Amino acid sequence: MTGEHRLARGGRVDRARPLRFTFDGHAYEGCQGDTLASALLANGVHLVGRSFKYHRPRGFLAAGAEEPNALCTVARDRARTEPNLRMTQVELYEGLVASSQNSWPARGFDLGAVNDLLSPLLGAGFYYKTFMGPRFVKGTTLWAKLFEPVIRRAAGLGVPPKEADPDHYANRFAHCDVLVVGGGAAGLAAALAAARAGARTILCDEGAEMGGALLCEPDATVDGMPAAAWVAATLAELARRGATLLPRTQGFGYYNHNFVALAQRLTDHLPHVPAGAPRERLWQVRAKRVVLATGAAERPLVFPDNDRPGVMLADAARAYLQRYGVKPGTQALVVTAHDAAYRTALALARAGVKIARIVDTRPRPAGPGLEAARAAGLPVTVGGTVVGTTGSLRVSGAMVAQASGTGATDFETVPCDLLLMSGGFTPAVHLFSQSRGKLRFDAETQRYLPGDPAQAQASVGACAGSWGLAAALDEGSAAGAAAAGSGAGRSHAVTGDHAGEGGGILGALPHGRDPARVKAFVDFQNDVTAKDIKLAVREGFRSIEHVKRYTTTGMATDQGKTSNMNSLAIAAGALGRTLPEVGLTTFRQPYTPVTFGTFAGAARDDLFDPVRRTPIHDLAAAQGARFEDVGQWKRAWYFPEAGEDLHAAVAREVRATRAVAGIFDASTLGKIEVVGPDAAEFLNRLYTNAWTKLAPGRCRYGLMLDEPGFVMDDGVVGRLGPDRFHVTTTTGGAPRVLNHMEDYLQTEFPELKVWLTSVTEQWAVIAVQGPRARDIVAPLVEGIDLSAQAFPHMAIREGRICGVPTRLFRVSFTGELGFEVNVPADYAAAVWQALWERTAALGGTAYGTEAMHVMRAEKGYVIVGQETDGTTTPDDLGLGGMVAMSKPDFVGKRSLARPDLVAPGRKQLVGLAIEGRTVLEEGAQITPTADPPVGTHAIGHVTSAYWSPTAGTPIALALVENGRARTGETVFVPMPGGAIAARVVGPVFHDPEGKRLNG
């Protein structure tokens, strides 16, 4: 027996396969095909949690994705613990462990329920009001100190695990002719018509089983087959025709140009997850045509105490009965504004549930359901209403009154343990609206329906406002055929259908009870009542978007699937306006919550962002290098010897390099080969410098501006031949510079014959710097005369080193005699090893980026992005001499004459000499006096600051207004411990004459 309320037969569950599970530690038994919700109902469990704010006892309202109350946590282990799952969508498996949320100590006895008594303090916007509460200590309000921590603890949903998610998630891009979202009658018919026409078709459905409402239609037939058999036959044919069938797959987002995102659950329903299986898969589908067949959701009725366990949507009760074979109660009262609820009443009566009363709120109802119920002898009250319920942890009775003249005392209490309600059906237009289609309000049926589609898309069936199986099937078939471009669809022979619109109501039911004492819930998940919405309007909110945010209606994890239309109608009534005048809040992705894992896919940990390593990385690591992140690159930061910290290692590396030599992995430098008959002219136009007269074999330091005239990159450019340049860029700037070059080459100077190739990854670079640098490289180099006369500073030669090809630069970023050895990346490790052995033998060192920075700062060399900030001109840096204003044009030239760029008082690069041993903070502000009054304008800021092992003092570079004219003045750097005095000096601290470079 899989639950005492399970019917002996009927439904789509397999009673021969019982499944054991626990809920809040109690053991229960369900069966294969159950959801957690249906299994608990089969065991008579209605109370499944506490509400968000008032901690009111709650049960199941719905049977599908729209469920607002029944949220639970499912735990496989500590890390595989997922909160806030809708129990109506959790598939049962053997050994499932679930627990309720938001109650303590137990869901049957919850201390938080005191909030229900405090509710006069907790009405709409109560937290906004507490924001404005009295001031407390040191300017914080009572909100921050008292209310927020308490409310945070008391309110809320489930608790996420602290452990990292051990599962992995898959991602797939897919393309198709026709994507059908929703596998009910309309969706199946659409997919079948499309597939028969030869279209590549994808069909997805949120449920474990395709079929939608057809799975709850035991009495209907389609084309002579029972509905369920037609579903099976259709799925079989779709599979045969090669359609992609995706059950357990929620179409949750509809984006531009028919791009639809689907979340597929792969393993959550399995008792044992296969090792390595992805848990979920994100499908990113680009469809030529989309058919939306997303159905409709029943609306609750809004009356006092409409939230007790046992109060349920009528259609949900029918689903539990006919799909899962579960009797959700023994004595039911039905209150309805729609004919569909009569079907539920009849089905329940046939299953042996006593129908205590059917209360129809409509004054003059009509419809096939009503007629059938009367024929079956069920008690019907026309023009009635429900003004309240009795019971605590389960509904025990309904207060039935006449809809007109509803005095508080004018009711009769009808005993029941199941109260079913139907306010009519709301088409699920979420995806349509996300696709930017305009909704139109249908005044006759009081519904928002899809208007003209904004993309290649069609809505069919209940989501388009149609009613009944035949209409859904025929519309689906027509839309599927049209989407596949093959003319008309076919019509279906249906028996047991329920046609007709059936009525419906929006807003709250009238009642004569004291509104201060009763709660009629609109949004069950966020505990928003009809009273809250009216209060918001009374307090002056006019826009529905503001009412929504103030009351939080529709802002819970269910996004108001069951509540939005009722809250709109209540707000419209309070505002005295029509629904279309009030408007509709925006439908946002995702339709139902999607896990972060699904979005992240494989992009986590090491794969979140690619890590780039140079070919010398492993050798540097073996030499003990510590690494730093520079963009995506790992760069050797410093090479500590035993007992050394960063400071000590850098000081040693600098001294050794300046005294002997050091080698440095500069492979991350950006490299672009510029080739073609117009290469020199192209560089003339992209760099400030003049290139035409640069002889092959020579190098020049190039400065690149953006069009507004500011420095955007720099680097050494070597000319290999008349038509070939080897351009280097900053490490971080390589992609930006290439994009900038391509942009001008393609769009501004397309007449130039030039080809650009990134060779950053192809050439590894080993800098050998220091007075002994020539001695280190000389024995390894073939075919290049290394003498100072033959190979001067700023020259480039091609030859061989260690037997492999090299482009050997004579350049320096340290101020010492230096070479930069470019070799094909595959040979870099061997060349590094050979150079290192010679360096070590001579008493030199390997150095990292930190020592490189110190040495270049000692020499006053700028780093773009450190000494510049996007508003820095060449002249600001003291590099005005690099600008060949005689050239007719180059990018940024026109802007260098802009008034602001030639105005006096610009910040200029200077050095700062500091007494004492304090290294300034980079970014610190500079002021003219030691203790400036608050509001004093800073005259500049520190751009680089280091301890200089060469000078034996701290050094700094700074941008200071009129800096060069201030040479010799004292400026101040205010810090928390007091201002630090600094003397303005030139930016070059080491070998200003440059003798060492040319050795």
Place this chain on the structure above:
Amino acid sequence: MLLIPCPFCGPRPELEFRNAGHAHVTRNPAVDDPAWAETLFFRDNPKGIMAERWRHVSGCGRFFNVLRDTVSDAILASYKAGEPRPDVPLPGPEGEAPRIGAGDEVAP
């Protein structure tokens, strides 16, 4: 995610492209300072058809131009750099944004 028709490669997902701002901004350094400031810094923000530049950075690498309706994001034309802007009428009534269902720009 937009589906962008690269004039060299055909329709490709937006992931492969990088936007490069307004199209048809004429670079003429021989103008006075106010006109040059317009060239550098001033852009209109049309509701309706906008000509914009894209680069197929993860594809052919080419820059090209696209006409996009900023209301619907529909792409009305794409053409090579240097070609004149095609004369394409805006579909729909004046490109009005859907009033219902896309009203606010404030995330909930």
